[in-house]
Amino acid sequence: MLSAYSPAQLLALWEQGVRRHPIDRALLLGTWARPDMPPSRLPDLPLGTLNRALLRFRESCFGSHINACADCEYCGTRLELVLDTGQLLADTHDNDTLTEFEIAGMRFRIPCSRDLAAIVMEQDISTAALKLLQQCCLSDSAETGMDLASLFTKVEGAMETFDPAADISLSLACEECGHHSSMNVDIGALLWNEIDIHARTLLADVHRLARAYGWTEPEILALSPQRRAAYLDMVDA
Ligand SMILES: [Zn+2]
Numbered sequence: 001m002l003s004a005y006s007p008a009q010l011l012a013l014w015e016q017g018v019r020r021h022p023i024d025r026a027l028l029l030g031t032w033a034r035p036d037m038p039p040s041r042l043p044d045l046p047l048g049t050l051n052r053a054l055l056r057f058r059e060s061c062f063g064s065h066i067n068a069c070a071d072c073e074y075c076g077t078r079l080e081l082v083l084d085t086g087q088l089l090a091d092t093h094d095n096d097t098l099t100e101f102e103i104a105g106m107r108f109r110i111p112c113s114r115d116l117a118a119i120v121m122e123q124d125i126s127t128a129a130l131k132l133l134q135q136c137c138l139s140d141s142a143e144t145g146m147d148l149a150s151l152f153t154k155v156e157g158a159m160e161t162f163d164p165a166a167d168i169s170l171s172l173a174c175e176e177c178g179h180h181s182s183m184n185v186d187i188g189a190l191l192w193n194e195i196d197i198h199a200r201t202l203l204a205d206v207h208r209l210a211r212a213y214g215w216t217e218p219e220i221l222a223l224s225p226q227r228r229a230a231y232l233d234m235v236d237a
Pocket of ligand 1 (some may be wrong): 175179
């Protein structure tokens with residue numbers, strides 16, 4: 001239960017993020033996860049480095065076990081999953097330094113949140129992927145005469161190697177039909193969802209206690225979780 005942060009801080013974070021786009025929410029969470037870094041630098045951080053910071057932040061707030069669910073893409077059965085932040089972090093590494101690489105004589109850099117924001121309005125997946133490739137290409141393709149699209153698979157593979165936490169996926173086997181699939185884990189969305197649930201629970205607690213006792217929001221938020229729960233029990237009794 002967000003031990004390092006007070007209920008009032010959690011609500012302030014939720015209030016700041018609730019109306020934002022998911023990319024901006026992940027960056028907002030990033031300001032909490034990387035207080036050592038100026039917020040203006042976060043949009044340029046490799047996506048995997050941001051994801052890793054969010055996973056560690058998640059671990060410090062709610063512990064390492066994440067209860068998640070996914071629908072089987074074949075039969076639609078809802079599958080309950082228990083993820084572990086340590087496991088998700090294990091096969092990845094931070095990438096603060098090596099952010100550029102070369103393929104077929106062309107220089108590329110690893111994508112960041114700013115790149116995702118630039119393609120967010122693009123409806124077609126392959127057009128979006130090519131745009132991302134163009135953004136991350138540091139060489140002048142007209143000058144080298146190279147067709148960027150022909151390098152797509154190689155560049156994508158290199159991006160995965162150099163920044164593995166950018167795209168965290170899990171393999172799933174359906175308990176119902178046995179279908180195997182792969183699921184992408186959006187760390188920012190997952191963490192935001194948890195913060196949203198905690199914040200709304202807190203607001204509901206404030207609402208009930210304020211109605212029952214006439215206390216103000218700051219007074220109720222200043223109560224320890226144990227006292228708050230005890231009063232809520234008495235309100236229900
Ligand atoms: Zn299934």
